Amino acid sequence: MNNTQETDNxxxxxxxxxxxxxxxxxLLIVALSxxxxxxxxxxxxxxxxxxxxxxxxxxxxxxxDNNSISSWTSDEDYYRTQYKLLESRTLLEQVYNDLNLQxxxxxxxxxxxxxxxxxxxxxxxxxxxxxxxxxxxxxxELSAQIANTLSETFIKNNLSNxxxxxxxxxxALESTEASPQEEELLNxxxxxxxxxxxxxxxxxxxxxxxxxANLRAKYTNNHPDVxxxxxxxxxxxxxIALETRRLVQSIKIELSGQFSANNIRxxxxxxxxxxxxxxxxxxxxxxxxLGGTLLGIILILIVDFLxxxxxxxEDLEAKLKIPFLGFVPYEKMKKRETEYAVMLKEGNFLMAExxxxxxxxxxxxxxxxxxxxxxxxxxxxxxxxxxxxxxxAVAFAQTGKKVLLVDGDLRRCRLxxxxxxxxxxxxxxxxxxxxxxxxxxxxxxxxxxxxLYIMTxxxxxPNPAELLNTPLxxxxxxxxxxxxxxxxxxxxxxxxxxDTLLWGRxxxxxxxxxxxxKTNAKxxxxxxxxxxxxxxxxxxxxxxxxxxxxxxxxxKSYHYYSQEK
Numbered sequence: 001m002n003n004t005q006e007t008d009n010x011x012x013x014x015x016x017x018x019x020x021x022x023x024x025x026x027l028l029i030v031a032l033s034x035x036x037x038x039x040x041x042x043x044x045x046x047x048x049x050x051x052x053x054x055x056x057x058x059x060x061x062x063x064x065d066n067n068s069i070s071s072w073t074s075d076e077d078y079y080r081t082q083y084k085l086l087e088s089r090t091l092l093e094q095v096y097n098d099l100n101l102q103x104x105x106x107x108x109x110x111x112x113x114x115x116x117x118x119x120x121x122x123x124x125x126x127x128x129x130x131x132x133x134x135x136x137x138x139x140x141e142l143s144a145q146i147a148n149t150l151s152e153t154f155i156k157n158n159l160s161n162x163x164x165x166x167x168x169x170x171x172a173l174e175s176t177e178a179s180p181q182e183e184e185l186l187n188x189x190x191x192x193x194x195x196x197x198x199x200x201x202x203x204x205x206x207x208x209x210x211x212x213a214n215l216r217a218k219y220t221n222n223h224p225d226v227x228x229x230x231x232x233x234x235x236x237x238x239x240i241a242l243e244t245r246r247l248v249q250s251i252k253i254e255l256s257g258q259f260s261a262n263n264i265r266x267x268x269x270x271x272x273x274x275x276x277x278x279x280x281x282x283x284x285x286x287x288x289x290l291g292g293t294l295l296g297i298i299l300i301l302i303v304d305f306l307x308x309x310x311x312x313x314e315d316l317e318a319k320l321k322i323p324f325l326g327f328v329p330y331e332k333m334k335k336r337e338t339e340y341a342v343m344l345k346e347g348n349f350l351m352a353e354x355x356x357x358x359x360x361x362x363x364x365x366x367x368x369x370x371x372x373x374x375x376x377x378x379x380x381x382x383x384x385x386x387x388x389x390x391x392x393a394v395a396f397a398q399t400g401k402k403v404l405l406v407d408g409d410l411r412r413c414r415l416x417x418x419x420x421x422x423x424x425x426x427x428x429x430x431x432x433x434x435x436x437x438x439x440x441x442x443x444x445x446x447x448x449x450x451x452l453y454i455m456t457x458x459x460x461x462p463n464p465a466e467l468l469n470t471p472l473x474x475x476x477x478x479x480x481x482x483x484x485x486x487x488x489x490x491x492x493x494x495x496x497x498x499d500t501l502l503w504g505r506x507x508x509x510x511x512x513x514x515x516x517x518k519t520n521a522k523x524x525x526x527x528x529x530x531x532x533x534x535x536x537x538x539x540x541x542x543x544x545x546x547x548x549x550x551x552x553x554x555x556k557s558y559h560y561y562s563q564e565k
Contacts, residue, residue, distance in 0.1 A: 018304045019201045019297060021517060021547070026296035030468040033292025037284040044278035048140040052133045052147040053268040054155075056082050079124065082264075083131065086122045086154055089113060099142075106138055119335035122149065130267065140273045147270035159262040160370050175485040185454075198243050205236040308521045310514045315448075317540045319521040320528050322512060325540035326358040328388055330516075330547035338385050339418050343394040344449070346402035346427055352390075362511065364488075365539045373477065373487035375408075375510040375536070379527035383515040384544030386414045392511075397452035401485035402443065406455045408503055409492040410464035421445045425457025428440045430476060431467050440479050453484070466504040477506045494527040514536050516546045 019026060038054055058075060067432050085091065092113040101107040121134040135147035182302040192198060212229040219226055275458040310316050331351050333339065344351050366374065378388045393405040406427060407415040416423040425443045444455045461467055480487045489507060504510070510531055514524050 005255070009499045014299070019300055022300045022303065025303070026293070026494070029296035029299060030289065030292035032286065033288040033295070033355065033510055040282045041284055042281050044279045044398045045138055047138060047274045047278040048143045049134055049136045050140075050147055050270040050273045051135070052135065052266060052270040054131050054151055055129050055265055055267050056131060057129060057263040061330070077131075082123060086150070086239065087117060087120070087132075090480050091150070091154060091157065092116050092120075095146065095452050097151055098153070099145055099149055101146075102281050104137075104139070104142065116146070120146070133270075134516050135270065136277065138180055140276075144270040144272045149270070155262060155266070157255050159265050164290050176367045192244055192247055195243065195247060198240055201236055201243065205233065205240065208236060259516040284513075289437035289467040309517050310519050310521050310524065310543060311517050313543070316519065318542060320514075320541055322528060322538045324539040325361045325437055325511070325542050326354050327516070327543040327546040328358075328384070330356055330545045338420070340390045340394045340449070343391055343398070355395045357390045359392060359399075361541065362392070366509070368388050371509050372481045372485065373489070373507040373509065374539070375491050375500065375503055375507050376513065377491040377510055377517060377527075377531075378515075379495055379524045381412065383493070383513050383519055385493075385513040386490050387561045388511075388542055388544055389488055390415065390418050393452055393454075393488050394449050396486050396488075397449050398467065400451065402451050402453075403482075403486045403488065404453050404480050404484040405488045406480075406490065408459040408489040408499070410461055410467065410499065411492060411497065413460065415454060415490055418565035419454050421447070421454060421456065423456045423458060426456035428458035428461045430458075430472055431470070432459070432461065437447065437506045440476055465497070465498060465502065467501055473502075474506055494530055495523065501530065501534045501536075504531065504534045508536050508537050510538050512541045513544055514541060516543050518545070524551065 027058045053371065057081065058078065060354075065091050077484070096102070096107070096116050101116060102112055115231075119136045121132075123132045123134065124130075125132060133147050133151055135143045137143035137146060208229055212226065212233060215223065215226045215229060221227070221230075304311075310319065313327075316322065316324050329351050333341075339347075342349050343355065346354070362374065366372070375386050376392070377387045389405065395402050397403045405415065407413050407428065410428055413423060413426075416426070422445070425445075427443065428442065429443050443458065444453050446452075448456055467473070477487070489503055491503055494500050500510075510529070512524075512528060528538055
């Protein structure tokens with residue numbers, strides 16, 4: 001059951017959205033990987049590979065019977081020895097010299113045999129007596145020559161060693177008839193020692209020698225029994241000598257036949273390869289595409305993990321320590337369409353519904369505090385606070401409330417463009433226009449939205465902070481709260497200026513805006529703390545420009561209920 005819950009909590013749409021958000025990074029990594037693969041395919045010098053197939057039989061030379069010393073060595077040890085001999089320095093040097101490999105740039109080296117060894121692979125074929133000898137080279141013909149020459153040289157050396165050893169053994173067997181010392185050596189051969197017939201004759205010989213010794217202790221050498229035992233002992237010795245010579249002759253005949261053949265032969269000689277072994281162009285491209293995609297996804301997830309921006313309600317509440325009021329999804333505006341146009345359209349629209357949800361949350365907060373004014377601010381410029389201010393003002397006006405929206409940013413005014421009204425009169429005129437001084441109504445303009453009025457920032461003053469720090473601003477706020485149901489101040493960002501804190505002297509409730517995936521959580525937390533230190537209560541946070549790249553659970557639910565029956 002716990003596994004099911006964990007699966008339910010794993011929001012794949014979130015990760016899909018994260019990848020789509022930084023899809024350009026994925027494309028960049030894939031493009032670089034594929035470019036690298038193409039460069040390798042073009043620049044890498046073609047390498048050709050071919051192989052020769054040999055069969056190595058168990059060596060039977062010198063094995064007259066199962067009791068031979070050579071039989072003590074296991075097959076595994078024997079074959080491992082042969083594989084190592086195929087890679088031995090002596091054999092490789094012989095091949096290197098026979099083929100004059102020093103004339104080829106790829107092998108031109110004082111230790112050229114070592115480079116040759118790096119280009120050769122000895123691969124035993126499991127469960128068989130076959131072994132493959134692979135050779136690589138930039139020259140296809142040379143690769144085949146190396147594999148074939150190595151195989152042939154190995155076979156020649158093996159045959160030469162067997163013949164030489166056979167001749168030495170035969171010579172030794174023949175020479176045993178020449179002297180007592182060699183005769184003694186012959187008698188110690190395993191074939192002779194292990195002969196059952198000779199063992200029986202030697203047992204009889206020992207028995208007769210014992211009887212002869214006892215008789216000589218009693219009688220002289222001329223005694224008939226002594227003479228009989230002496231003749232019997234001579235007969236046994238002659239039989240032993242005769243049987244030994246018969247075995248010697250058998251060994252000579254057998255060795256002469258066995259050493260005349262080779263136990264290694266070539267099954268398939270190497271052929272000249274028709275196409276290069278490396279580079280493997282299609283494999284390189286496929287690996288680059290797959291590897292680049294995986295690397296790009298991993299990199300995107302790492303960047304997302306290290307990203308300190310706010311991307312969810314959990315991020316906002318955990319990192320900023322303020323309540324989450326809602327999100328405003330990103331919607332691409334049509335040309336000549338106002339930012340609040342979606343609030344005036346008929347039908348169900350996701351952005352409009354989210355604005356109304358935020359309005360509902362604020363209604364509860366404002367009623368509980370009996371407050372008629374609210375500040376809307378953010379940590380930095382460009383986080384969407386003016387957009388949210390405009391749409392929230394429209395949403396409140398649609399409930400029948402008389403709403404005054406004030407552009408409180410005397411440095412970078414924007415609301416006059418949103419509502420397409422004049423900026424000739426507005427907030428700054430309260431201090432600079434003698435004719436309209438203390439005439440608050442004269443600097444307020446109606447909008448196309450019923451019950452919604454706007455005061456732009458007016459003409460840009462040279463000293464915004466000084467103007468906001470005068471008693472006149474206090475008088476204006478009190479007048480607005482008396483004449484309107486709700487006062488919304490679109491304040492400047494908290495960093496790097498302090499204008500919002502000056503507004504906070506008069507209005508102690510604020511809505512904080514963060515932009516999805518852009519706002520740094522640490523900077524936003526500092527901004528929130530600055531508001532709280534100025535005794536401004538942050539009612540909650542709104543995530544603007546919400547665009548995770550896929551439908552979240554909330555969006556799916558809304559999409560379901562907004563369908564026409």
